[in-house]
Amino acid sequence: MKAVHFGAGNIGRGFIGPILSKSGYHVCFVARNKKQISELQTRREYPLVLANEDRKSEIVGNVTALSLGESGKVTAQIAAADIVTTAVGISALKDIAESIARGIRQRIKQGNATPLHIMACENGIGASQLLKKWVSPYLENWGIQDADRFVSYPNTVVDRIVPVQKHKDPLQVMVEPFSEWVIDRNEIKGELPPLQGVRYSDSLDAYLERKLFTVNTGHCCAAYFGYLEGYSTIQDAMSDPGIRSKVTGVLMETGALLRERYGFDEKKHRLYIEKILGRFANPHFHDPITRVARSPIRKLSSSERLVYPAMQAERLGLNTSGLVTAIAAALLFDHADDPEALKLQEQIRKQGIREVVSHVLGIPFSHPLHGRITAAYRKLCLNYPHLASTGFETIFSPTAHRPASTE
Numbered sequence: 001m002k003a004v005h006f007g008a009g010n011i012g013r014g015f016i017g018p019i020l021s022k023s024g025y026h027v028c029f030v031a032r033n034k035k036q037i038s039e040l041q042t043r044r045e046y047p048l049v050l051a052n053e054d055r056k057s058e059i060v061g062n063v064t065a066l067s068l069g070e071s072g073k074v075t076a077q078i079a080a081a082d083i084v085t086t087a088v089g090i091s092a093l094k095d096i097a098e099s100i101a102r103g104i105r106q107r108i109k110q111g112n113a114t115p116l117h118i119m120a121c122e123n124g125i126g127a128s129q130l131l132k133k134w135v136s137p138y139l140e141n142w143g144i145q146d147a148d149r150f151v152s153y154p155n156t157v158v159d160r161i162v163p164v165q166k167h168k169d170p171l172q173v174m175v176e177p178f179s180e181w182v183i184d185r186n187e188i189k190g191e192l193p194p195l196q197g198v199r200y201s202d203s204l205d206a207y208l209e210r211k212l213f214t215v216n217t218g219h220c221c222a223a224y225f226g227y228l229e230g231y232s233t234i235q236d237a238m239s240d241p242g243i244r245s246k247v248t249g250v251l252m253e254t255g256a257l258l259r260e261r262y263g264f265d266e267k268k269h270r271l272y273i274e275k276i277l278g279r280f281a282n283p284h285f286h287d288p289i290t291r292v293a294r295s296p297i298r299k300l301s302s303s304e305r306l307v308y309p310a311m312q313a314e315r316l317g318l319n320t321s322g323l324v325t326a327i328a329a330a331l332l333f334d335h336a337d338d339p340e341a342l343k344l345q346e347q348i349r350k351q352g353i354r355e356v357v358s359h360v361l362g363i364p365f366s367h368p369l370h371g372r373i374t375a376a377y378r379k380l381c382l383n384y385p386h387l388a389s390t391g392f393e394t395i396f397s398p399t400a401h402r403p404a405s406t407e
């Protein structure tokens with residue numbers, strides 16, 4: 001069995017690659033880092049270490065790598081693959097779509113009609129279906145109408161914390177012991193791929209929202225609140241009782257929403273939250289705040305971990321005060337090495353916070369959350385003036401940008 005995995009980064013090497021390899025697939029990473037590619041080609045294996053007391057390690061074998069630029073070879077690999085997975089970041093899916101489409105075209109030319117499962121293992125709602133939207137136009141342009149007969153794009157949920165890390169061995173990866181990979185069973189064509197430790201579900205949305213609005217909402221809250229306080233790792237932020245309590249408060253809000261939407265048992269969900277808070281605090285990690293806070297425009301979009309649950313909870317009349325403060329904190333994330341953080345700050349400076357809440361977060365001026373978020377943002381600007389320094393005077397000053405109800 002053959003698998004092609006795009007992205008030899010943290011989750012690619014730390015979770016998807018190991019599951020594929022353990023399940024008997026030969027794994028070809030399609031990657032960008034030259035050093036990693038040549039090491040994977042030569043060694044054909046790499047070490048994976050668990051971030052716990054024992055530091056138990058295992059070898060992930062039966063792997064190799066290609067560079068994205070080796071387009072003929074990548075096409076051939078996809079043409080012969082049983083599974084294609086990705087972990088490149090949801091915004092980068094469009095950049096790999098043509099490669100995948102070429103592989104499908106070659107597969108059809110070769111008369112290979114065995115099922116091909118393409119799974120985008122990215123955080124976000126409907127990532128595999130989004131990838132399909134990027135791949136399909138290439139196929140249509142080439143006159144290929146019937147790829148759906150054997151190609152499927154099941155959405156998935158992947159959960160394992162794998163921080164940014166550096167080791168002497170560029171292939172080594174340290175991961176938390178916990179892991180969960182759930183795949184939408186309804187989308188699979190043909191037999192279920194024999195993936196060890198993976199769950200196939202008929203109700204993926206429930207798993208997806210539970211993960212995104214608990215693990216990822218809580219994680220980014222720890223990051224954005226931690227950033228305000230000047231912490232550099234999630235573990236440091238989580239050891240601050242004030243931050244831990246704020247994160248817990250937000251997860252109580254998303255928990256109430258999830259229970260309302262999917263009927264989760266309250267006690268079990270509370271235990272799920274507790275477990276996740278413990279995972280964030282894992283003392284064997286130094287997970288940079290900047291990794292977890294990365295790409296704030298993506299994280300603040302209307303289908304994502306902060307705004308989506310806030311809008312849904314508001315609609316149902318549930319408490320959203322913690323989410324509102326978290327959104328305001330995210331709007332202050334101005335890390336200089338994060339292109340989206342810089343773009344967001346530029347937009348706030350140029351357009352004012354009210355426009356940004358409306359157009360970037362997708363919350364209309366007339367929506368009750370709009371005024372509450374701008375008010376919370378203003379309060380944070382006053383409490384953390386060093387973060388709001390560049391645009392503070394203009395953010396609330398002239399003309400229409402001044403929020404009416406925040407004095």
Ligand SMILES: NC(=O)c1ccc[n+]([C@@H]2O[C@H](COP(=O)([O-])OP(=O)(O)OC[C@H]3O[C@@H](n4cnc5c(N)ncnc54)[C@H](O)[C@@H]3O)[C@@H](O)[C@H]2O)c1
Pocket residue numbers: 006007008009010011012030031032033068087088089090092095096121122123158159160161162163
């Ligand atoms: N790290 C985690 O804890 C974790 C857990 C679950 C899900 N995820 C999701 O997995 C995805 C990857 O996250 P990560 O933490 O592994 O990031 P990462 O930066 O460590 O890895 C991404 C990799 O993709 C590569 N890449 C980017 N564009 C590419 C392209 N066009 N072709 C080939 N390779 C490309 C990058 O070079 C990098 O090696 C994200 O969507 C993230 O949300 C991460």
Ligand SMILES: O=P(O)(O)OC[C@@H](O)[C@@H](O)[C@H](O)[C@H](O)CO
Pocket residue numbers: 123158159160161162215216219220291292293294295
């Ligand atoms: O990868 P992002 O940027 O969507 O989110 C950052 C982290 O919250 C995320 O990578 C978690 O570590 C992961 O989702 C845990 O399963």
